[in-house]
Amino acid sequence: MPKLPVSIGKYKITGRLGKGGMSILYLAEHPSLGTTVVLKKLTLKGDSAHRERFRREATLMMKLRHENVVGVYDHFKEGGSHYLVMEFVDGRPLSELMAREGALPEVEARWLAGRIAKALAHIHSRGIVHRDLKPSNVLLGRDGGVKLGDFGIAFTPGGDDDITSEGTALGTPTFMAPEQLEDARGADERSDMWSFGVCLFEMLTGRKFVTGPSPAAVREALPAAVKTMSYRLPPKLPRREHRLLRKTLRMKSETRLKDGKAALRLIGASGHRDTPPESLQIRLNKLLLSMEGVSEPTPKAEIIPDKNRPDEYDSGGLSSLQSLFKSSFSSSPRFRKEVVSKKGTAEQKKAKKVKTFRIPTGMAAILIAFLAVLLVSSVIPGVWSAVFRRNSYGVFKLKLVYPVEAPEHWLTAASADIYGEGEDSLSKIVSPSLRISANNSFLSSRRITLPEGAYRIRWSLGDRVSWYSFRLLSFSALEKSGNGMMVLEETLEDPPAFPLELSWTAVDAADNRSIDGQVKMSWKRVDTPEGELISGGTYSFLFEASGYLPSSFDIEVSPWRRNLNLHASLWPQPGELIIRNDSGRLIMPRLNGSGIYYDMKEAPGTDRIGRLESGSFRVLSLLPGDYLLTPGLGKSGLKSFSLKSGDTVTAVVESDEEKQFIVRVRHSD
Known part of the structure; x- marks a missing residue:
């Protein structure tokens, strides 16, 4: 385990609470108040999107003050890491x-x-x-x-x-x-x-x-x-x-x-x-x-006999039942208790009288069987009814057989509903979930237990609906007939191949402007090379345009789907800005008045330009457009330039004799 830091910022670290995918939680002490707080450290360095979410979490939570919301007191940056100070x-x-x-x-x-x-x-x-x-x-x-x-x-x-x-x-x-x-x-x-x-x-x-x-x-x-x-x-x-x-x-x-x-x-x-x-x-x-490793306190059991109650079982009633349970749970070697009378002579106190009883065999068997039924019925549906309601309840399962070569996304269109038959109408009872079998050849439901009577099943199989009526027999009637559990089976046939009508639109992701006329869309079938554009297939769609990064979709189309609409957002091809500091001083470059820019290098997201030491340079991947570059916080060295897709612009920051910034911009050939 990494060594625990002594302090972070002004906070003394007293422990480590845990680590997640994006952050580490430390237990800390507030320097002036002396109260316990939590420091949340962002661990994803270089990921501008997560840094921005971290910053926004701090901004949002510092606005919230409520007894049912975790409080956030502060946020800061130290050594390249970002921290939140939160309520413990x-x-x-x-x-x-x-x-x-x-x-x-x-x-x-x-x-x-x-x-x-x-x-x-x-x-x-x-x-x-x-x-x-x-x-x-x-x-x-x-x-x-x-x-x-x-x-x-x-x-x-x-x-x-x-x-x-x-x-x-x-x-x-x-x-x-x-x-x-x-x-x-x-x-x-x-x-x-x-x-x-x-x-x-x-x-x-x-x-x-x-x-x-x-x-x-x-x-x-x-x-x-x-x-x-x-x-x-x-x-x-x-x-x-x-x-x-x-x-x-x-x-x-x-x-x-x-x-x-x-x-x-x-x-x-x-x-x-x-x-x-x-x-x-x-x-x-x-x-x-339990989390602290402390056992729950167990009270000491002490059984004190009642002088007015005989040790033998009564002939019946509440007293005999109490006596039975008292003796049963204190009788066997595991539950044997030492019974000491606290009243009487000194000789009686010295003489420790041990009483042992045995649970009657019949009662023990009944108790064990009852607990076993409860345990099994919690795992296997219908066991309770099979044991205690055999003459009025029955059980069945649903089974849907489908073609072996059917892909899994075909099966999402299959469902079943169970209806009870009334005198004049049907009433929906349950919609059981269907699970894929181990050999991937059929779907089946769990055991369904219902009162004996007339029912109907409505199978929904894509664009086809199938009704099935049946009579559910009770457990006892089914046992007398010599038949096993009823399994109601349906077959999912190969669906017809419908021509797939495809429509699409494309926009510029930067300004949401329509670019349909500039975009070329192409597709290929993944599951069957050179296949047609029909329902039931798996396709890859590619959107391309000059001056834009490509956008793609990989889609599994349902067998019963006839229309497909795609909306693609294409990011403009970025350009590069190289900022080189030859001024002999530390600079803090800003674009369009801000130290934050939209980084297009990998996944589009915001990032900070940061400080730039003399003799160093930084490469920024930017959206095409018009920019205003300033080397520092003032207006010294203000320089405007335009950046096009695929272009590279080099901005060299220098300093004159009066220590004013001068920016020279050069476009690549």
Whole structure:
């Protein structure tokens, strides 16, 4: 482990909290106040985009002062590294509590949701969108406080300070709203409300709302996750929580709750209560003890016999049941207890009387079987019904067979809905998820347990819909018939090949100006060389124009897709500016009055020009255009020049006898 620095800036370092992909967290002591603070150090050197996000995080958070938002006191730069000075929260992230406890009781989840909603209401009222709300960014303090932190990718909608590129999905995919998965710049307060709903769902269920190996896979799975949400919630969940989830987890952002203030109103009075539920504080204390390596205190057990109660079992009633459990759990060698009467003579106190009983064999077997059924039913669906509701419930599975050569993205269009048959209508019951088999030859559902009766299945297979009616027999009836579990099978045939109608537009990424007439678009089929432009294929599209950097798309097209529209943003081919300092002095060059420029060397983003020692030079990759160069903070040596795509301009900074700057500009041939 690297050696801990003694101090950073004016702060004395007392410990190291952890390290992430982009930063290191240090525990430090404030020099004048003597309080504990956290220093966050940016570790990605040379990445201008992350430096800019780090700077913006400091700027945004220093504007926020709220009991449910982590405070930021200062930010500074030392030795080429950037630092944030933040409030120290003595506690653990909500994600660790959820990982330890699983699903939280409804009263605890509602209180936590109220704290998070208050934090969101505050930042939304300041025009800030968090964009990365998740349990690991919610800190639970030892004192019962709840604070929202990590504003590294937060931004102000409609402002000009967002450096996110178009089409970039920033955040944690499984917590991101549909519009944020497509383009992080399209996120607003309603996107935070989606993330809020996902957090609440996971607190109430202990399960992920949606999963996927990539942002694109998560986006494809969202409609099914929303559709099946109500079936995955606890059965006796209050209507208020149902309503809150329905109003936050909606695919169309315009139909969601507007902001954190709206969520707080919907949560009600419990969201405004300052003190946490006692049970939640106990859970948090246990978590903190476990993280500190301290065992939870175990009270010493001492059994004192009642003189008025016989040692033998009564003939029945509550007393016999209490006696049975008392003797059972103190009888076997593992649970044997020494029973000492605290009353009586000195001889009785000296004589330690040990009583042992044995659990009746029948009761032990019943207890073990009951616990086994509970354990297995939590893992395998339908076990409870198979044991205790055999005459009224049945079980079945769905199976969808597809062509062996079918690529995985074909299968995303397949889904199934189960309906119950009523006297005059159908009622939708469940939309089971379908999983790919180990041999990659079919999709199947888990075991589905429903009451005995008449049902229908609606298969959606791309542009084809298939209905299947069946009668579900009970477990006992199925056993009498000698047949195994019912498997309802459907076949996904090879889809027809539709001609793919392609349309596209192209703009200049610097000023959003249309350049359709200058752009040449070409494509090739990746999965089948020299293949046609039809549905069901995998394609690579390339956009090229003179004076611009190329832009490309790699797209898997659904078999049932007939239209495809592409929008390409092309960056102008950059030019180079070489600034050489021959002035004999330190200079601080500025372009168009600013020390920050738009760097086009690799991924477009802002960077600082910085100081330039005498005898050194710096090469800047710039967008074409007109520029005004000044060597220092004053107007001495002011020089204007034009830069074209692919050109190189050399600016030599010199100094005259009066120590005034002179700039000589030379264009390359």
